[in-house]
Amino acid sequence: DGGITQSPKYLFRKEGQNVTLSCxxxxxxxxxxxxxxxxxxxxxxxxxxxxxxxxxxxxIAEGYSVSREKKESFPLTVTSAQKNPTAFYLCASSINxxxxxxxxxxxxLTVL
Amino acid sequence: KQEVxxxxxxxxxxxxxxxxxxxxxxxxxxxxxxxxxxxxxxGLTSLLLIQSSQREQTSGRLNASLDKSSGRSTLYxxxxxxxxxxxxxxxxxxxxxxxxxxxxxxxxxEL
Numbered sequence: 001d002g003g004i005t006q007s008p009k010y011l012f013r014k015e016g017q018n019v020t021l022s023c024x025x026x027x028x029x030x031x032x033x034x035x036x037x038x039x040x041x042x043x044x045x046x047x048x049x050x051x052x053x054x055x056x057x058x059x060i061a062e063g064y065s066v067s068r069e070k071k072e073s074f075p076l077t078v079t080s081a082q083k084n085p086t087a088f089y090l091c092a093s094s095i096n097x098x099x100x101x102x103x104x105x106x107x108x109l110t111v112l
Numbered sequence: 113k114q115e116v117x118x119x120x121x122x123x124x125x126x127x128x129x130x131x132x133x134x135x136x137x138x139x140x141x142x143x144x145x146x147x148x149x150x151x152x153x154x155g156l157t158s159l160l161l162i163q164s165s166q167r168e169q170t171s172g173r174l175n176a177s178l179d180k181s182s183g184r185s186t187l188y189x190x191x192x193x194x195x196x197x198x199x200x201x202x203x204x205x206x207x208x209x210x211x212x213x214x215x216x217x218x219x220x221x222e223l
Contacts, residue, residue, distance in 0.1 A: 006155075031209075033211070035213075040215065041215060042116065042201070042212075042213035042214055042215045042216070043156075043201070043203075043211075043213040044213075045210055045211070048209075048210070050209070058210065059210075088153075090155055090156065092156075097205075097209030098143045098144065098205055098209055100144075100146060100158055100161045101146065101158070101211060102158060103148075103155040103156040103157070103158075104155050105154060105155040106153075106154065106155045108153070
């Protein structure tokens with residue numbers, strides 16, 4: 001059963017904590033992406049990776065970090081430097097850049 | 113900087129009606145345009161992808177058109193059903209291989 005999985009579905013963070021969101025895909029896609037969605041705003045790109053061991057900042061990378069050690073996995077860490085992290089986070093992948101992107105079910109992060 | 117606008121922001125129609133959702137973008141130098149559906153609290157489901165060299169794509173009751181020179185796309189939904197109720201997002205892939213999203217049209221199809 002191919003697809004993109006994200007975990008956890010819901011995540012609660014205390015102020016000052018770092019948290020890591022998981023994104024895994026078994027579609028054999030080279031490119032993976034992280035987006036943030038806030039009410040009333042379009043999705044905004046945080047980071048993207050076109051190939052293993054390489055990634056680039058998106059439009060709102062401050063306060064976030066990523067790694068791409070395996071083709072299947074692209075975890076996102078929300079650090080304490082991110083001042084307003086409460087949002088819905090979506091991971092996506094595509095066979096290569098410029099191709100159709102497929103999305104995971106999302107993780108809702110809430111800061112307590 | 114690419115900007116994507118979707119009009120209207122919300123739309124309510126009776127079941128069975130045909131409807132059109134609009135998307136416009138400011139920079140015509142795009143690789144493709146993609147339409148997505150999002151249900152509340154869920155991820156995005158890809159509906160249609162139109163390459164920059166194409167004029168339209170069809171899938172079932174959905175038809176998407178692209179006029180790259182004028183920076184416009186439309187999503188036509190035929191014979192709408194209550195199950196079509198969702199938020200519809202369009203996004204364009206431009207320079208840097210990045211997707212830029214609109215803020216979506218929230219559709220409600222009433223019985």
